[in-house]
Amino acid sequence: QQPVQSPQAVILREGEDAVINCSSSKALYSVHWYRQKHGEAPVFLMILLKGGEQKGHDKISASFNEKKQQSSLYLTASQLSYSGTYFCGTEGSGAGSYQLTFGKGTKLSVIP
Amino acid sequence: DAGVTQSPTHLIKTRGQQVTLRCSPISGHKSVSWYQQVLGQGPQFIFQYYEKEERGRGNFPDRFSARQFPNYSSELNVNALLLGDSALYLCASSLFGSVQETQYFGPGTRLLVL
Numbered sequence: 001q002q003p004v005q006s007p008q009a010v011i012l013r014e015g016e017d018a019v020i021n022c023s024s025s026k027a028l029y030s031v032h033w034y035r036q037k038h039g040e041a042p043v044f045l046m047i048l049l050k051g052g053e054q055k056g057h058d059k060i061s062a063s064f065n066e067k068k069q070q071s072s073l074y075l076t077a078s079q080l081s082y083s084g085t086y087f088c089g090t091e092g093s094g095a096g097s098y099q100l101t102f103g104k105g106t107k108l109s110v111i112p
Numbered sequence: 113d114a115g116v117t118q119s120p121t122h123l124i125k126t127r128g129q130q131v132t133l134r135c136s137p138i139s140g141h142k143s144v145s146w147y148q149q150v151l152g153q154g155p156q157f158i159f160q161y162y163e164k165e166e167r168g169r170g171n172f173p174d175r176f177s178a179r180q181f182p183n184y185s186s187e188l189n190v191n192a193l194l195l196g197d198s199a200l201y202l203c204a205s206s207l208f209g210s211v212q213e214t215q216y217f218g219p220g221t222r223l224l225v226l
Contacts, residue, residue: 002154030212041202041217042155087154091211097140098168099145100211102154 001025003090004103005103012078020106022088023070031064031071032089035082036067042087077107081107083110114139116218124224125193133188133221135203141216143167144186145211146178147202149220155202160223161186162209190223198225 003024012018017094022031029050034042048064048071075082085107089100117136125131127218137144147155157170161180180186184205190197200222204215 032211032215041219043215044216046211047212048215089154098160098162098209098211099157099170100155100215101157104152105154 002101003088004008004053005086005088005106007106008104009107010109012082012108014079014110014112018075018078018106018108020073020075020086020088021070022030022103023068024090026069028064028066028069028071029055030091031062032073032087033062033073034087036087036105037084045086051110055086056083056094078110080112082109083108084091116118116203116216118132118201118203118218120221121219122222122224124142124226126226127193128196129193129225130189130191131223133182133190133201133223134222135188135205135218138187138216141205141207142184143206144180144184145204145206145209145215146186146188147204148172148215149199149200149202160209167209178219191222192201193225195225198223 006021031048033045037043062073064071085105089102145160146158149155159178160168163182175191178188192219200220201218203218205214206213
């Protein structure tokens with residue numbers, strides 16, 4: 001099952017904050033976050049593993065709530081370079097599940 | 113170190129033709145995964161290979177096939193191309209292919225089927 005991302009799109013002014021959510025109907029063991037700029041390959045941001053941890057990467061952080069089967073990506077004090085489409089990828093449960101299933105993406109536009 | 117490389121970068125084919133896309137993983141990585149990304153959607157899993165063995169296959173028809181070579185590079189083949197096969201094809205590499213590892217994407221091959 002494809003994870004559901006929200007919102008579908010968001011427009012921010014430089015310096016504003018944003019939250020992107022990713023939820024799944026299946027039990028999650030890991031959540032991967034990527035950013036993709038137009039015409040480019042997805043770039044890895046962070047991976048969160050089962051355990052409800054929170055990770056940070058400069059002004060971008062994420063949390064993983066395995067009980068709620070969801071993850072949130074937090075972008076603080078947004079910069080123009082944050083613009084792009086953000087994807088979460090989830091791994092299902094069970095042995096042999098080697099594939100990542102990506103959501104449809106959240107398009108983030110940061111304007112001056 | 114070089115990242116994941118893919119060739120060609122762009123390709124134009126006509127319906128019914130066959131295409132081969134190539135991927136070289138990051139040095140030391142033994143697993144390669146292939147994804148299809150149509151415009152406006154997230155990448156969709158096609159195959160994963162690890163140590164030359166297919167370890168996972170997504171919901172794609174048998175027209176799609178792949179293989180991995182002893183040097184861990186990989187090829188994706190698509191036969192009898194359809195208009196709907198037009199997409200960005202992404203290759204991702206990781207050390208062991210576990211989804212609890214980081215997967216690094218290549219720049220992709222953009223395929224247009226006319």
